Amino acid sequence: MLPTRPRLRHTTTATARKKAGLISSYPFANRRAIGWSIKGPRVVAIENMKEFVVTVALAFASLLSAGAADAQETRRIPRVGFLAASHASGDQIVQAFMRGLRERGYVEGRDFVLERRSAEGRVELLPAMANELVKLNVDVIVAPPISSALAAQKATRRIPIVFALVSDPVGSGLVSSLSRPGGNITGLSTRSDDLIAKMVEMLSEAVPSAIRIAVLLNPAEPLTETLWKRSEVTARALKVRLERFEVRTNEDLERAFGHIAKRRPDALIVLTDPIFLSHRERIVREVADMRLPAIYSFGNFTEAGGLISYGVDLNATFARAAGYVDRILRGAKPSDLPVEQPARFELVVNLKAAARMGLTIPRAFELRADRVIE
């Protein structure tokens, strides 16, 4: 006796039936009931017998057709443009990106060629570099921060662009909506604007004595004012005072630190900017020299000796950016790829740095850290 047959059911929508004409080679396509249906035993037997015969024929046919292997066409090696605004961070970011591609089976030189342009913090160079990449007719441009992405967007409406470190892609005019970007550009947002309040809170929690907190920012960045306003709101709630120190170019940096040294704040918040990323080692060193507790947006600052960082994991972000590139190289349109928002944020605390500057991080705060550098 047969085991009890699970009740099988076949469903075909009207559209599927219409499409069946195109794929009529598939036996079930143009059959009303394919036997996976509930019927009287006799009817099922006849129905199934017919189906059986059809399937036998199909099995042989598919066996024969399997012999004809489809020839892989040899195509040119795709070129991936990488438009970095900073340089010091560039290496680590690029490594993370390349690792992401490797994990997806790409081998440099065989499956892709990387065309790398780096503005080294001098954002004014980016448009020319973007045009250069467009002239090279690369297949995709990875333009991580907002300044690179905007430069690339200005340079081409054709070549797909992937951004990775943009805080508010809609607000900055890169995409029309997160779920449906619409143009030739998509990527990953950092939600730094959402996180600023959290950063203020964390800093004051890590350094409860801090009353005057300095904010290092680049007013040329489109989001800076928004961030400043949000942080002020939080500061008022937490009863701390914020002071802004502006840096527009690499050269401004020394002057800004001169000001900070003069003002002697209790703590420092460093906002996201290519200039800061490019000079993170120097910033971290200067801050340490001033024994100034500071919070940054990216883990690579704490890795370079910074005290605290809270934000997206850069490695994970660029691995995901590699995923976008992979899908674009496989034919996906950027307009169909929604902007991914970060779901994981990383709180990194560098106890070594704390010890060096003679700072004691409260135990409660230390316990919150996702990663502790000791």
Added chain:
Amino acid sequence: MKRSGRLFRKYLGLIGGLAITLVLTVELIEGYFSYEEQKISVATLAQEKASAAAVRIGQFVQDIANQMVWITLPQLESGEDALKRRRFEFRNFLRQVPAITDIRQLDRTGREQLLVSRLERDTFNSGNDFSNDPAFLGPHGGSTYFGPIHIRGQTEPYMTVAVSGPRSDSAIAVAEVNLRFIWDVISQIRVGQTGQAYVVGSDGRLIAHPELSLVLRNTNYSDLAQVKAALGKPTQQDRRVDAATVVQSATGGWVLAAYAPITTLGWTVFVEEPVEEALAPLYASLLRIGILLLLALALAVAGSYILARRMVAPITALERGAQELAAGVLDHRVSVHTGDELETLADRFNYMADRLDESYSELEHKVVRRTLELEMANRAKSRFLAVASHDLRQPMHALGLFSSRLSSKPLPHDIRRLAQQIEASVVALGNLLDTLLDMSKLDAGAVAPEMADFPVSDILDRIEGSFRASALAKGLKFRVVHSSASVRSDPVLLERIVLNLVSNAVRYTARGSIVVGCRRRNACIRIEVWDTGSGIPLDFQRDIFREFYQLPNPGRDGEKGMGLGLAIVDRLSRVLDHPVRVESTPGRGSVFVVEVPLGKSRQTAARADAIGAGIARGTLVALIDGNALARDGARGALEDWGCEVIAAVSLGEMLSRIAERGREPDIIISDYHLDGEETGIEAIEGVRAAYSAGIPGVLISGDTTPAVLQAAESSGYVLLSKPVRPMKLRALLSHLMRTHESYRITS
């Protein structure tokens, strides 16, 4: 006879058909059930995958809810401390569960007491009122509330999970769960090689999919057939795991889809596997069945072939035996050892063949004996005829020569008349003897036709010349229709046939006319002889060709025939292979027809031409004959033709006579039978040996027995049979003298 193959084919068809039908039936039934089982197992497997996926995803969400129970437990502290304590717990909880973005605690009135977020500043006692929120109204007394899916930040699917503490005064923890984290689970679910699983909410919205962008794009799958089917189930109760369907996936490919509901959440987990992959074991089993079927069929065919062969073999043997028997091979025996009815049949057959062989050999024996008797009788008759004609021949020969000589002498009128009558009688007698001689020659098989192409008119001309006068004398109209056709035949023998027929016609026709003519029929010439005689009744038309047979005709002139004419015609027609037929209406007349093949061109008959030239005067003829009469007759005739003759009775006498004469003879004529044991051949050879080997020789014999004919033929000398007609002898001599060499029979 070719029917034996049919029996084999019939057996082969029968056995093979049966075997193939059996094999097909068994294999197809087997294949069908195996296919069904495979199908069920494939479907079951798909369902199990779906169920497993549903369990894992359900577990993922349930785990969050279960862990939330811990942070709703009552606390030691109270007031501010309690909240701070709780914040610590919440923060730890957020570290533990990355999927939760915010978590808040509501008091029993629905006021927010605490909010801990990954994005926002933590807040205490914000006073926000959640008392109308389903998240607050949902859970009571330790139960869990799962809210509907909602979207945050345009792309992220979120779900609110609320858990109330176990006591009635317990706080309620409300967590915002980022459902993107289900991706971690769903992307790890392996469905075959390329299959995938995805989760759809109760409204058809895609909650989780290995392709994250589909989720971020807020895809709705409620139009997909399988989703429609799954969501279309009216009640939760019916949404058991019960279906695996072949449908089109969202990307258009055909997939085997199964689904399983997560009843606590109202979601449905779908697993889809491309049909080629899902049904691969099905195809493999079909292929296996197919190969087995082919093998079994091949075996069945081979088996039935051998079986049919073995069944047919004894029958074929019997058939061949019967065929051999029919062909006369009576000692053929059938060998069949099947140990059944067929062997019995073969034994019976062999027994029958034994009996047949016996009776046949008995019969054959009788036939041989009877034939021998008949042959002996026939030979006796031939011998009698030959001897009789030989004995008659010698005096006839002499008589002919004498009467010829007599007629050529100047005689008184009345004696001349007498001499002429004697000569006529001698000629008639000679003809009669010739006929008898011919008959005996033909019976002895000593006549070999010499076929040649010649105009038929040669014969017709002579016939006309021979019979016109006698026919007119009888008061008959005689007409010969001439023809330009050539025939292929022996001119002498054919002329003899026609001559006999015309002579009969003239003889047996009292009044009316005789017509001789030719008709062309395909490759033949029909020589026809028409008469208006008394006709031959149908019953006798065969008999008239028998020797000495004469129609009982009262009006017939009995003196004129011996009844041998048609007998000779019959024998000649066989020798020449010219069919002779007769048609006759009694009282109206008869027609005799000889069919002769057409010849190639007109040629004059060589043999007919040879007659008639003269012999040089003074030719010296050596004549050896033991019979004085015959010798003197011949001598007279030869001398009449201007020859000089040396006559002798033996070789010895001849040699001495030639020596006397002192001249070498130009030609030697010798009787075959000389005195003593000497033959004519020896005599001729003797003279030639003494003088010249080039001297032509002619044999004359009254004895035409086969032995004599044989000896003459092998010696190479021409043999003339007695009585020799003077004209014939003369023609031969003139021919020999002209060629001056032995006339050799070329046959």
